[in-house]
Amino acid sequence: MNYKAVIIGGSAGSFQVVTRILNSLPKSFPLPVLLCLHRLKHVRSGFVEALSLKSNIPVEEPYDKEMMRPGKAYLAPANYHMYIELANRIALSTEDTVNHSRPSIDLSFVTAANAYRDKLIGIILSGANKDGALGLKKVHDNGGIAIVQDPADCEVKTMTQAALQLTQVDFVYTTDQIINFLLKLK
């Protein structure tokens, strides 16, 4: 295995896609999956439960400084930024919003790219703003794999188009192709 983690960013229109990805991954999926999805700041519960419904891997909102484990998904909690520290630890932050967002996809992606360099797979999904574009560029610049959901396959194209504009990505994939790509990671 050449990779240490998968990080997925999404906003409007990404919920169905993330659900399909989680429902397709096997219990034995060999990497931790980091999910940074835009969500309402004041609604603390419900989201992780909805994502967990049919997921084969456990989906959790991490506590600060929690260690990441393979075969688990970590959802950025409401009104916190989620950073990836060295040594597989997650760190939370209440710093200012970035791109009007907390959690910010850019911050999660940049910190993960700094921690995992070329051992990271970054995926940007459907969304209505440009958060994540800079983050995905960092993943690519550090030698990781940059994947963008095909804008034609997105409910809202803005986020994927912004990412494509900034970075020569490795793959532009439909949801099915993203799932197939992840299933081949053994």
Place this chain on the structure above:
Amino acid sequence: MPELGIVDMREIIRAMKSDFDYDFGNYALTSLKQRLERIMVMYNMGNAEGLIRKLRNDNNFFDTFLYEITVPSTEMFRDPSLWRWLSEDYFPGVEDKNTGKIKIWLPACVSGAELYSLAILISESGLQDKVHVIASCLSNKSIEVIKSGLYDLKKMEVSEENYKRVYSAKELSTYYKPGHNYALRDTRLIQNVEFKKLNINFDNAPQNIRLILFRNSMIYYNPTQQEKVLHVIYNSLSPSGYLVVGIREKISGINTGRDFEFINETESVYRKRILS
């Protein structure tokens, strides 16, 4: 935008320690890096040496640095359900049993969001004469900002929404005046607050505290510093005193975890446990 490498970070941390006796070596690396880079942008510094030079040559800058390095709370009345719990469950309970003043400590105030929220709650509960609030800050600038009443106007909209979730029939706007970029909070709310400047290890922390509000501050420490500070917090609490941390902060994983028990798991409220 300047980007600090690991070597730069070490240099800055070393300079802070040798020149000012402030050891940021046990702060969480990612957020510390971001705070430092943010300061460098604000003050037009191209690299780590520029920052270190400014710290050494400008006596007034260190206090500003301490103000900017700390992260203020995102808004007033963050997590409205906690404030509702304090107002409906906690305060009515302590009022009855206690004869002296209830001491409340906010160890890490930056912009005063938590402090003013608490002061409003105390005022709404009519407990002004029954509590003594201690607010400690890392910098003098924080104390000045809080005492001036100035607050980021942009944060008021979400604060208003939060406040409505605590007191459905009331308006937060009775407690501040909107200005051009700033809201001016009613400083009468904090006229009896005791302010203290404490260092990053909270040396000379206040004692016999019944309630400590310490939310989303320890997330900026690494586990070593978290444990060290929790020890100070434990010693500051009176027997069966309460500690509130952020909802995604866990203190049970650390050694000192056995010293606290949950009172309200949803809102991350702990009670000091007396070890026999």
